[in-house]
Amino acid sequence: NSILVVGAPDAYPYRSPSEAPLTTSSRHDGESPFVYLAKRHQGQYVVAGIYRDFSISSSWITKHRRIEIETFIHDGATGSVVARKRFIAEAKGSVALLNKPPIGSDAFYETDFGKPWGNLLDQIAAWVEHNTACLPFMARILQIKDGIIYLDAGSESGLSEGDTLNLVQWKSPEVRSISGENIGQEKTISGSVKIRSVSGQFSIAECQMQGGCPRISPGDILSTQ
Numbered sequence: 001n002s003i004l005v006v007g008a009p010d011a012y013p014y015r016s017p018s019e020a021p022l023t024t025s026s027r028h029d030g031e032s033p034f035v036y037l038a039k040r041h042q043g044q045y046v047v048a049g050i051y052r053d054f055s056i057s058s059s060w061i062t063k064h065r066r067i068e069i070e071t072f073i074h075d076g077a078t079g080s081v082v083a084r085k086r087f088i089a090e091a092k093g094s095v096a097l098l099n100k101p102p103i104g105s106d107a108f109y110e111t112d113f114g115k116p117w118g119n120l121l122d123q124i125a126a127w128v129e130h131n132t133a134c135l136p137f138m139a140r141i142l143q144i145k146d147g148i149i150y151l152d153a154g155s156e157s158g159l160s161e162g163d164t165l166n167l168v169q170w171k172s173p174e175v176r177s178i179s180g181e182n183i184g185q186e187k188t189i190s191g192s193v194k195i196r197s198v199s200g201q202f203s204i205a206e207c208q209m210q211g212g213c214p215r216i217s218p219g220d221i222l223s224t225q
Contacts, residue, residue, distance in 0.1 A: 003129050013037070020070070021084065039076075044138040045135065050070050051067075051069055052068040053068035054067060063092070067088070067089045067091065072084045073132065080185070088120075091117065094111065100113065137159075137224040139152055139203070139223075151202060157201075161195055165222035165223060166223055167193065167221075168189060191215075
């Protein structure tokens, strides 16, 4: 199954490149910038990368450029880091940015500089696809009306009629590392819903809990685990 991806090129949620993955201050409502991005784009996980090296070195024969990107996968429900990895490539030959075709064009990725850079981005994409495919599927409750639950994920995200999702709740406070990095929250399962009908980008579900679903509300997270 393919994984749907949407870009947010203007978003920079980290305090600085050197401090990544520590984030900027939370939004005024206390929401992590990764949670905000995930909700805004109906996403489950947020992928971000930082260039750790982009330097040029020279030998008497040729020039080299080292490209190092550290990539993070953030949980779209809590903002915590669920996977991270550094990817490294080296370009040789004509590695300056001047007088090159536009970055991102087919012609650019045929240059001495563009080929290893493009291969590195392909490696990152494959790593992200592999890791996110192994992580729990998540959806958010959009609204509840007359006992019917509307979710922000549908057939395009892989949901099918008859699927069951668990209602996930997190215990406070969040767990932080010694350096202050948010490394997650303990979660509990408090019930489940069953998908009744599916559209492209949303689904309709019904409660599977005894006594109904009085404790759920818009914004709550449903998950396969």
